[in-house]
Amino acid sequence: METWQKPETIILWITIVALFVIVLLTVIIFLIRAIFKKIIKAKEKEAAAQLDYQKNLLETTIKTQEIERHRIAADIHDGLIGKLTALKMQQEITNNDQKTIEALHESITIARRISHDLSPPLVEFTKLPELIKELLDPWEQHLQISTIFDIRAEVNDREEFKVQVTRLIQEIITNTIKHAEATYLHLHLKQTENYMALRIIDNGKGYDVAKNSKGLGTKNIETRVQFLKGTHKVKSTVGKGTTNLFLFTNT
Structure with a gap:
C-alpha cells in the first residue's frame, strides 16, 4: 500500500485541509467584519457631519432671524414711532381734532407693541x-x-x-x-x-x-x-x- 493511501496519511491531509479551510474562513469573516466596521464608521462619521451641519444651519437661521427682528424693531421704534409722536404733538398744539389725535395715539401704541414683540426691550x-x-x-x-x-x-x-x-x-x-x-x-x-x-x-x-x-x-x-x-x-x-x-x- 502506498504511503499516501494509508488511513493515517489520509486523515492527516483531511485535517490539514480542514484547518486550512477553517483558517481561510476565519480570515474571510475577519475581513468582512473589518470592511463592515469601516463602512459603519464612515456612515456614522457622515451622519455626525450632517447632524453638525444641520445644527449649525439651525443656529445660524435662528440668530439671523433675531438680528433681523431687532433691526426692524429698532426701525419701528426710532423711525416710525418717533415720527408719529412728533405728528401727534403737532396736532395737539395746532389742531383740536380729537379723532386724529386719538388715531395717532392708537397707532403709536400698536407700533410700540409690534416693536416690543419683535425685540423685547x-x-x-x-x-x-x-x-x-x-x-x-x-x-x-x-x-x-x-x-x-x-x-x-x-x-x-x-x-x-x-x-x-x-x-x-x-x-x-x-x-x-x-x-x-x-x-x-x-x-x-x-x-x-x-x-x-x-x-x-x-x-x-x-x-x-x-x-x-x-x-x-x-x-x-x-x-x-x-x-x-x-x-x-x-x-x-x-x-x-x-x-x-x-x-x-x-x-
Whole structure:
C-alpha cells in the first residue's frame, strides 16, 4: 500500500485541509467584519457631519432671524414711532381734532407693541416671568388668560433662552387666536434647579394632531425647541382644546 493511501496519511491531509479551510474562513469573516466596521464608521462619521451641519444651519437661521427682528424693531421704534409722536404733538398744539389725535395715539401704541414683540426691550435685565407677563398683556383683549409661575430656582436665564421661549409662546398664542377659536388660555411655568417646564392649555376647538402637524407655525415651534435642545409634545382632541407641553433641562 502506498504511503499516501494509508488511513493515517489520509486523515492527516483531511485535517490539514480542514484547518486550512477553517483558517481561510476565519480570515474571510475577519475581513468582512473589518470592511463592515469601516463602512459603519464612515456612515456614522457622515451622519455626525450632517447632524453638525444641520445644527449649525439651525443656529445660524435662528440668530439671523433675531438680528433681523431687532433691526426692524429698532426701525419701528426710532423711525416710525418717533415720527408719529412728533405728528401727534403737532396736532395737539395746532389742531383740536380729537379723532386724529386719538388715531395717532392708537397707532403709536400698536407700533410700540409690534416693536416690543419683535425685540423685547431690556430682555437681558428682565426675568422670564416678567417677559411673559408683558407678552400676554396685549392678548388679554382677545382671551381670558390665567397664569401660574412656580419659580423654585432662577435658571435658564440667558438672554437667548428667554427670547426663544417668548417666541414659542407668541407662536402658540397666534395659532390659538387664528385657528383654535379659543376664549380661554392657561399658562403654567415651572422652574427648578434641574429643568424648566412650560404648559399652555386652551379651550379651543382642538384638532387631530396626526393630520395637522405640518403647518408653518408647528415647524417654527419645533425649530426653536430643537435649537434650545428641549422637547415638545402636543395633546389635542377635536372639540376639547389643545395642550402644548415644553421641557428644557438645565445643562
